[in-house]
């Protein structure tokens with residue numbers, strides 16, 4: 084092991100999650116905090132999100148990504164005990180909380196931390212994960228890396244584009260490309276509904292007359308050196324392409340926005356349990372993982388729709404880590420959540436008994452006029468969409484009669500046609 | 501500009517050309533290796549199964565059998581000298597039924613006739629013990645412990661780098677277009693100018709018949725047989741330890757489950773004759789491969805797929821490698837029809853061709869100072885101590901560019917010095933952008949580093965050569981900034 088420095092808290096990743104967690108921990112009195120970031124700039128994905136729509140829930144005003152990040156960067160500066168290390172990559176974390184990092188300025192350094200908060204965010208699913216046949220030419224980008232190339236580095240990728248996937252980044256990039264004079268021929272979505280926020284469909288596609296093809300996919304990529312065209316086909320109920328109905332769209336750029344996966348190589352290394360439904364670590368009401376003293380928050384735990392939620396949740400994790408360091412978190416009586424009808428995922432996965440716990444819930448499929456049941460608690464949900472988080476604040480009385488687990492389900496809804 | 505004059509010109513920097521130039525660099529010779537692509541190993545040698553075959557499959561008496569067995573024997577020492585990624589993991593051919601057990605025995609007899617060492621037949625239980633994740637339907641196996649796996653392009657890079665450090669010359673972006681015999685050798689025309697060579701070796705892979713025809717030699721007829729391959733995430737490491745073969749068919753060794761040196765699992769290849777040799781993959785190819793592979797390892801899941809590619813075998817008319825002096829000139833050696841097991845055989849093909857050159861009159865005098873060793877820095881293979889020392893010496897090794905594979909800026913820069921000029925060249929030399937995220941995170945950084953090291957604007961950085969540039973240009977706002985700055989300075 085390289086030379087070791089003892090610190091109270093190490094936060095891995097200085098995106099919105101890591102920054103909020105570090106600030107909250109510092110405010111709660113944690114003295115020596117190290118915030119580690121592999122990029123040169125703080126803010127994670129925010130600096131490249133130059134559009135607005137951030138902060139409505141958290142700051143009650145509309146900000147751009149860089150503005151939102153800036154507010155937290157200012158907060159970080161208020162705490163002299165909080166040290167930020169940029170261009171520093173975490174290579175190893177052990178279950179006993181040794182964090183090994185590397186950087187050009189310091190070489191290898193190891194921190195022995197009292198607590199660790201994992202806030203590595205998520206990464207994009209690449210083409211291979213969806214296995215599109217055809218050639219492998221230049222001009223295929225994931226939406227996020229294209230956004231980085233355009234908004235941070237100032238490059239134009241091509242002249243005409245097709246976007247596969249109608250998640251929020253795909254929608255935002257459709258507008259961004261259009262504004263830069265790139266012709267966006269279509270946004271394609273495999274599902275019969277978009278996974279993006281409704282406001283983005285209106286503001287990014289409809290306002291620019293960019294066609295959205297639901298239940299369609301790319302079935303083949305053409306072009307030897309650079310993308311020349313893609314073949315598109317509608318899909319049937321089982322997502323099988325209907326080849327006879329296929330058509331070609333010429334373009335020199337294919338943008339993939341086919342999903343985000345929590346970035347959990349380090350979590351696996353530590354040995355924390357992952358939830359197959361979220362792809363992130365299983366956490367409790369304090370955002371503590373299944374390994375003591377290791378916390379996880381933000382998109383590494385669950386891919387959120389809104390950065391505001393990431394900040395709220397991460398502040399909670401930061402305060403919890405502070406309490407843990409003071410020896411205040413000992414109660415380990417918890418109940419697991421159980422996904423019932425039309426529920427894909429619930430975070431946190433373990434409810435600490437007696438603790439009020441905000442839940443982030445995702446449905447499997449769209450429906451209307453359903454009732455959300457959480458233990459004994461319930462609320463009406465007029466519109467349920469797999470693309471939008473369902474919020475519910477679980478109160479201690481909701482689980483008073485719960486026996487062994489907390490069931491979460493949507494009941495009595497009407498499925499769209 | 502003076503015309504280069506060389507003793508031996510090797511055409512084609514695939515594994516055959518690379519192994520040959522390295523073998524020849526042991527001698528006092530003027531050597532030149534030319535390659536039409538922007539980089540070495542961008543032909544068939546880039547995209548294949550990466551298996552060092554034991555030689556059980558080939559028909560006794562063929563060059564394929566002789567050279568595969570010899571090549572396989574040469575690998576361990578070669579890997580120790582050149583530090584490419586290789587592992588002797590062993591191979592197992594499996595039987596799905598009682599009838600197939602008899603076939604396995606025949607294969608064992610065949611292998612022994614070829615001189616393959618250490619073969620043993622396994623019953624169901626023994627097979628299960630060695631490879632617990634194989635399908636319970638399989639009834640027995642033939643174990644070939646000498647078989648191995650190699651990262652094929654890493655082998656080619658290692659061979660060429662070592663040859664160059666021993667004095668050989670390499671020219672990429674250089675396509676041979678005409679060959680004219682003249683007194684004592686040949687005059688060769690390329691897109692980069694003329695070359696005089698006393699001897700020529702045609703190691704042009706799929707281009708082999710064209711190159712031979714430039715001399716007027718029409719005896720080399722080749723067609724392309726495509727093979728698709730599918731690569732799975734490294735989290736499956738250990739699913740199988742040995743390379744798993746079904747019993748072979750008439751045209752190929754079948755669909756295999758291959759553990760790669762880097763810990764991924766790969767399945768493939770298909771074997772399909774194609775008229776237009778493109779490198780696309782297809783739904784049909786995937787379905788065939790996945791279906792067959794699942795019969796060997798039932799737990800494979802499409803979710804774990806990270807990428808797919810295809811390669812083209814240059815198949816000749818004789819069913820065997822065609823390695824011989826041209827009937828038109830003993831100074832022109834064809835190495836054609838090098839289909840599988842060409843990767844395995846390459847080191848032995850090189851030895852064989854050196855003998856042919858000698859017979860044709862090439863004088864061979866050993867170099868006193870030949871250095872068989874090549875070394876490269878691979879940060880992720882070092883322990884903390886060694887990593888720390890390296891970073892002390894050069895801070896760039898502490899700056900990680902590829903998070904999935906832990907590749908540093910220092911290694912990217914090394915890769916450029918080793919010859920990479922494109923994104924693919926970097927990817928193949930360092931593995932950055934190669935696995936999990938497929939470059940989502942590191943691509944912008946690599947474009948920047950390439951542009952700095954090569955002194956080219958980012959718009960000229962390509963994936964794999966002209967026509968595959970990654971960026972069209974600057975955004976309007978950025979262009980305007982630039983114009984304003986210019987005006988200010990003016």
Ligand SMILES: Cc1cc2nc3c(=O)[nH]c(=O)nc-3n(C[C@H](O)[C@H](O)[C@H](O)COP(=O)(O)OP(=O)(O)OC[C@H]3O[C@@H](n4cnc5c(N)ncnc54)[C@H](O)[C@@H]3O)c2cc1C
Pocket residue numbers: 511512513514515516517534535536537540541542543544545546547548549550551552553674675676677703704705706707708711725726727728729769810811812813838839840841842843844845
């Ligand atoms: C799918 C697949 C799987 C395989 N799996 C295995 C395996 O597991 N084990 C094994 O042993 N073998 C395997 N093989 C076979 C092996 O890949 C080949 O035998 C080997 O790579 C051939 O090397 P080469 O140097 O002859 O050809 P190449 O690698 O194609 O090299 C020829 C080079 O010549 C260049 N060239 C052509 N024309 C000209 C010109 N006019 N001027 C200049 N340069 C020129 C080309 O650009 C090319 O780079 C496989 C092949 C395929 C397709």
